Amino acid sequence: MCSYKCVKVKFEVFGMQGRVEAFTQKTVRDILLLGHRQAFAWIDEWINMSMDDLRKYESSTNEATNKKVLES
Secondary structure (H helix, E strand, C coil), rough: CCCCCCCCCCCCCCCHHHHHHHHHHHHHHHHHHHHHHHHHHHHHHCCCCCCHHHHHHHHHHHHHHHHHHHHC
């Protein structure tokens, strides 16, 4: 599996530009890698599902996540 994401960072403040852009790029990279690792780790849960089953699974996971966020 291969996935490409285009992330553009532009922070034009003298003396801070390089550090802020590098930090942002690293943070976004880490977040995306974590998501891909989790998707691969959970492959046993979704590998044999049809597209309709996947959509339902995605919807229920989205609802559960939103519920947790609203409770906190």
